[in-house]
Amino acid sequence: xxxxxxxxxxxxxxxxxxxxxxxxxxxxxxxxxxxxxxxxxxxxxxxxxxxxxxxxxxxxxxxxxxxxxxxxxxxxxxxxxxxxxxxxxxxxxxxxxxxxxxxxxxxxxxxxxxxxxxxxxxxxxxxxxxxxxxxxxxxxxxxxxxxxxxxxxxxxxxxxxxxxxxxxxxxxxxxxxxxxxxxxxxxxxxxxxxxxxxxxxxxxxxxxxxxxxxxxxxxxxxxxxxxxxxxxxxxxxxxxxxxxxxxxxxxxxxxxxxxxxxxxxxxxxxxxxxxxxxxxxxxxxxxxxxxxxxxxxxxxxxxxxxxxxxxxxxxxxxxxxxxxxxxxxxxxxxxxxxxxxxxxxxxxxxxxxxxxxxxxxxxxxxx
Amino acid sequence: xxxxxxxxxxxxxxxxxxxxxxxxxxxxxxxxxxxxxxxxxxxxxxxxxxxxxxxxxxxxxxxxxxxxxxxxxxxxxxxxxxxxxxxxxxxxxxxxxxxxxxxxxxxxxxxxxxxxxxxxxxxxxxxxxxxxxxxxxxxxxxxxxxxxxxxxxxxxxxxxxxxxxxxxxxxxxxxxxxxxxxxxxxxxxxxxxxxxxxxxxxxxxxxxxxxxxxxxxxxxxxxxxxxxxxxxxxxxxxxxxxxxxxxxxxxxxxxxxxxxxxxxxxxxxxxxxxxxxxxxxxxxxxxxxxxxxxxxxxxxxxxxxxxxxxxxxxxxxxxxxxxxxxxxxxxxxxxxxxxxxxxxxxxxxxxxxxxxxxxxxxxxxxxxxxxxxxxxxxxxxxxxxxxxxxxxxxxxxxxxxxxxxxxxxxxxxxxxxxxxxxxxxxxxxxxxxxxxxxxxxxxxxxxxxxxxxxxxxxxxxxxxxxxxxxxxxxxxxxxxxxxxxxxxxxxxxxxxxxxxxxxxxxxxxxxxxxxxxxxxxxxxxxxxxxxxxxxxxxxxxxxxxxxxxxxxxxxxxxxxxxxxxxxxxxxxxxxxxxxxxxxxxxxxxxxxxxxxxxxxxxxxxxxxxxxxxxxxxxxxxxxxxx
Numbered sequence: 001x002x003x004x005x006x007x008x009x010x011x012x013x014x015x016x017x018x019x020x021x022x023x024x025x026x027x028x029x030x031x032x033x034x035x036x037x038x039x040x041x042x043x044x045x046x047x048x049x050x051x052x053x054x055x056x057x058x059x060x061x062x063x064x065x066x067x068x069x070x071x072x073x074x075x076x077x078x079x080x081x082x083x084x085x086x087x088x089x090x091x092x093x094x095x096x097x098x099x100x101x102x103x104x105x106x107x108x109x110x111x112x113x114x115x116x117x118x119x120x121x122x123x124x125x126x127x128x129x130x131x132x133x134x135x136x137x138x139x140x141x142x143x144x145x146x147x148x149x150x151x152x153x154x155x156x157x158x159x160x161x162x163x164x165x166x167x168x169x170x171x172x173x174x175x176x177x178x179x180x181x182x183x184x185x186x187x188x189x190x191x192x193x194x195x196x197x198x199x200x201x202x203x204x205x206x207x208x209x210x211x212x213x214x215x216x217x218x219x220x221x222x223x224x225x226x227x228x229x230x231x232x233x234x235x236x237x238x239x240x241x242x243x244x245x246x247x248x249x250x251x252x253x254x255x256x257x258x259x260x261x262x263x264x265x266x267x268x269x270x271x272x273x274x275x276x277x278x279x280x281x282x283x284x285x286x287x288x289x290x291x292x293x294x295x296x297x298x299x300x301x302x303x304x305x306x307x308x309x310x311x312x313x314x315x316x317x318x319x320x321x322x323x324x325x326x327x328x329x330x331x332x333x334x335x336x337x338x339x340x341x342x343x344x345x346x347x348x349x350x351x352x353x354x355x356x357x358x359x360x361x362x363x364x365x366x367x
Numbered sequence: 368x369x370x371x372x373x374x375x376x377x378x379x380x381x382x383x384x385x386x387x388x389x390x391x392x393x394x395x396x397x398x399x400x401x402x403x404x405x406x407x408x409x410x411x412x413x414x415x416x417x418x419x420x421x422x423x424x425x426x427x428x429x430x431x432x433x434x435x436x437x438x439x440x441x442x443x444x445x446x447x448x449x450x451x452x453x454x455x456x457x458x459x460x461x462x463x464x465x466x467x468x469x470x471x472x473x474x475x476x477x478x479x480x481x482x483x484x485x486x487x488x489x490x491x492x493x494x495x496x497x498x499x500x501x502x503x504x505x506x507x508x509x510x511x512x513x514x515x516x517x518x519x520x521x522x523x524x525x526x527x528x529x530x531x532x533x534x535x536x537x538x539x540x541x542x543x544x545x546x547x548x549x550x551x552x553x554x555x556x557x558x559x560x561x562x563x564x565x566x567x568x569x570x571x572x573x574x575x576x577x578x579x580x581x582x583x584x585x586x587x588x589x590x591x592x593x594x595x596x597x598x599x600x601x602x603x604x605x606x607x608x609x610x611x612x613x614x615x616x617x618x619x620x621x622x623x624x625x626x627x628x629x630x631x632x633x634x635x636x637x638x639x640x641x642x643x644x645x646x647x648x649x650x651x652x653x654x655x656x657x658x659x660x661x662x663x664x665x666x667x668x669x670x671x672x673x674x675x676x677x678x679x680x681x682x683x684x685x686x687x688x689x690x691x692x693x694x695x696x697x698x699x700x701x702x703x704x705x706x707x708x709x710x711x712x713x714x715x716x717x718x719x720x721x722x723x724x725x726x727x728x729x730x731x732x733x734x735x736x737x738x739x740x741x742x743x744x745x746x747x748x749x750x751x752x753x754x755x756x757x758x759x760x761x762x763x764x765x766x767x768x769x770x771x772x773x774x775x776x777x778x779x780x781x782x783x784x785x786x787x788x789x790x791x792x793x794x795x796x797x798x799x800x801x802x803x804x805x806x807x808x809x810x811x812x813x814x815x816x817x818x819x820x821x822x823x824x825x826x827x828x829x830x831x832x833x834x835x836x837x838x839x840x841x842x843x844x845x846x847x848x849x850x851x852x853x854x855x856x857x858x859x860x861x862x863x864x865x866x867x868x869x870x871x872x873x874x875x876x877x878x879x880x881x882x883x884x885x886x887x888x889x890x891x892x893x894x895x896x897x898x899x900x901x902x903x904x905x906x907x908x909x910x911x912x913x914x915x916x917x918x919x920x921x922x923x924x925x926x927x928x929x930x931x932x933x934x935x936x937x938x939x940x941x942x943x944x945x946x947x948x949x950x951x952x953x954x955x956x957x958x959x960x961x962x963x964x965x966x967x968x969x970x971x972x973x974x975x976x977x978x979x980x981x982x983x984x985x986x987x988x989x990x991x992x993x
Binding site: 131132133171174175176177229231232233234235236237238239248249252253254268272273276277280283284287288291294295300303304307311314318321322325326327 | 376381382384385386388389392393396397399400402403404406407408410411412414415417418419421422423425426596597598599600604
């Protein structure tokens with residue numbers, strides 16, 4: 001394939017066909033599930049489809065930037081993002097008890113979304129400049145690049161996003177060949193830090209979510225309600241599911257946040273374990289394809305960035321499914337590509353745009 | 368900043384390192400996906416049943432539907448207790464555009480008090496907006512009509528009907544039928560202990576008194592249900608299935624509403640009680656206690672003003688037929704005569720001399736006859752016909768209390784008659800044991816003397832008196848009194864209350880005839896105490912009068928009605944049956960503080976019998992024409 005001189009139409013368009021097909025398939029599934037979860041609300045469907053179209057266009061545009069161009073944008077993007085995060089904390093707009101938005105007059109902007117792309121790019125660029133595996137000093141700088149925005153976002157507070165951003169940075173370090181001994185040491189350190197973090201670093205509602213996770217029945221009408229209703233939805237779906245539009249937990253509105261964070265429960269209820277397996281296979285395929293692209297990328301920056309973005313995508317999947325099925329606390333991470341909501345869709349597709357840019361970059365060189 | 372080192376990067380080693388790390392990453396991903404899947408497998412497959420049940424518990428609610436209460440008819444099929452719709456004006460707040468305007472428009476149409484309006488506003492604040500709330504309860508027909516015409520102007524307003532008990536004969540039947548009223552906490556606890564709480568989930572009222580209470584289980588029926596799907600706010604989305612309720616049994620009573628009305632009419636404003644029994648089977652044809660009250664007042668909750676009015680000295684709440692304790696007086700003389708004959712103390716022909724009083728040998732005290740100068744030579748017939756007291760003083764003195772109370776117990780005195788209402792007392796049939804238990808005093812032989820004429824410690828309810836008379840006229844056969852004849856449900860008819868109690872057996876059955884003949888004479892002979900009251904009757908009656916002292920008259924004094932307070936005057940009692948040859952009905956009348964049984968009691972019995980035999984004519988030979 002790689003030796004084939006003739007560039008395909010997809011290469012010219014800077015698109016990776018298998019990945020594109022998988023993404024479009026996911027979006028099709030998303031339309032069907034959101035239609036059911038929204039109670040067949042056509043106005044919401046129009047909005048959702050519009051955002052999808054926007055996200056696909058965004059992906060396509062980003063795919064046209066070559067990795068070399070992206071490298072030049074890294075530092076301005078990261079610095080601007082950092083400044084805006086500080087801005088959010090100083091004069092951001094509050095909603096639902098968290099201060100996450102910057103009011104730009106015409107629209108509201110969530111700088112943490114920008115950082116989801118900017119942080120792995122910055123770390124990949126910085127680590128990729130040097131030899132792999134990185135030396136201790138590079139690691140310290142790399143960690144600092146990750147931790148600055150992470151802590152700022154945690155202050156908003158937005159635990160879900162700060163976890164996603166921290167992991168995207170950590171994945172770069174991991175993929176760059178961080179020694180296993182150091183990984184073991186750091187894991188131990190994190191475990192030790194967990195205790196003071198629990199006492200001083202977390203908000204009461206966040207602690208409540210964790211406590212509820214281990215015993216949701218203790219507060220069935222309060223914070224346990226979400227988890228209980230979600231598990232009822234998943235469990236009652238059984239193997240084959242209740243059928244599209246037939247999920248009683250979602251259609252009769254027992255399931256909270258059913259078209260956003262808890263959309264996985266709707267899918268599980270209506271399509272059963274079969275639907276769940278199919279969805280997980282799709283995710284595995286996308287991740288596998290992403291890592292394949294990373295391995296075959298031209299340079300360290302491309303490899304690290306594509307790999308980190310792919311693994312971060314998996315963090316979305318794992319945290320979301322883990323939380324709705326009662327394995328993890330509820331932290332407000334959407335199910336990637338499926339959940340209703342524009343911001344995460346656009347950010348994720350931007351990430352895939354970058355991956356596609358990396359995927360098609362080397363083929364250009366081969367010419 | 369770090370300076371780029373001059374060493375040459377080994378790209379293939381770096382690519383290998385990265386590939387290894389990417390592979391490890393993918394393995395991690397796969398492991399974590401497996402973790403997710405195994406957890407989901409547990410939830411969706413292993414625990415599926417549990418979650419399925421909980422999912423259904425979430426969405427499926429069972430709404431109970433109240434059964435229709437059984438109706439109550441008299442023996443001729445006249446409806447005595449029915450279910451009538453009551454109309455409530457209800458509002459679903461969610462469906463009303465402008466509640467304030469609508470409410471003021473509505474009050475122009477239908478009178479809505481400030482109180483009702485405020486209660487309603489309070490109700491809607493505490494309930495879901497799609498839940499219907501009562502604005503005004505129990506609209507009258509005019510209001511219903513007014514609303515129906517204007518309904519289109521009031522979206523969200525509707526009239527809801529519920530069935531509630533109605534007693535068309537009001538106070539005529541209260542003490543027999545009783546009434547239903549709102550189910551209370553205590554009754555609910557009792558129903559729970561009987562595993563009946565589910566059956567009453569939709570039921571508003573429960574029997575509180577009389578037949579309504581006694582036959583609650585038959586009348587109530589079986590609750591139905593509707594399975595509906597609800598959403599998370601409890602709004603009904605659709606009906607899944609429905610089990611219709613099973614209505615209660617209809618009851619057909621032995622009562623005759625016509626006779627019941629005669630009884631009410633005859634007592635007018637006198638306090639008293641009337642029981643008329645079917646001599647053939649013990650069915651109660653009339654059961655009336657005066658004064659009475661309107662049971663409909665209780666169905667929708669009686670006001671405290673109305674309730675206080677019922678707590679007057681005439682005690683209308685008491686059912687005098689089964690709870691009134693009266694000295695049976697001379698009405699027990701026929702029974703006493705039979706006992707004396709059975710014990711061989713007298714024969715049909717034995718005559719004794721009545722000087723107008725009785726004395727225990729060597730005792731100063733005189734027990735006076737009602738006739739001051741005495742009845743002269745008296746045999747058993749004359750003793751009953753003219754109600755000679757001295758004869759029975761003597762007989763009872765010789766019998767002793769134990770024989771009397773043992774014998775009278777066989778006629779149901781001192782025990783519940785078992786009539787099918789719960790409001791009943793045993794009254795008192797005195798005995799040695801009873802007196803010791805009650806007063807810690809031994810029986811004195813003088814106590815027996817007044818018991819001989821149905822006074823002293825002896826009390827009985829009008830129902831017991833009627834029952835004892837019925838056993839007598841049936842020559843020992845015992846059909847206990849009852850009010851309900853059959854229970855009907857669709858085409859299925861159940862006979863109830865047709866059981867007999869063990870009969871009273873005499874050593875010489877001819878002794879029945881002697882007492883009954885004497886009762887016949889009481890009416891037939893000019894000297895009989897009930898002769899005047901039944902003159903000209905076109906059937907052949909028999910009976911016995913009684914006049915019970917309410918206060919004892921001091922030695923040497925005479926009873927003078929005028930000098931006594933109204934409440935201390937004598938009670939008038941009468942027992943009667945007809946036709947003599949083949950008794951069809953037995954009547955027992957007790958009228959408080961009105962004087963003699965022959966002047967007050969017997970004429971009332973006459974009215975009842977006249978009515979009965981005009982509706983059920985008989986030839987003088989005694990057999991019914993039909």
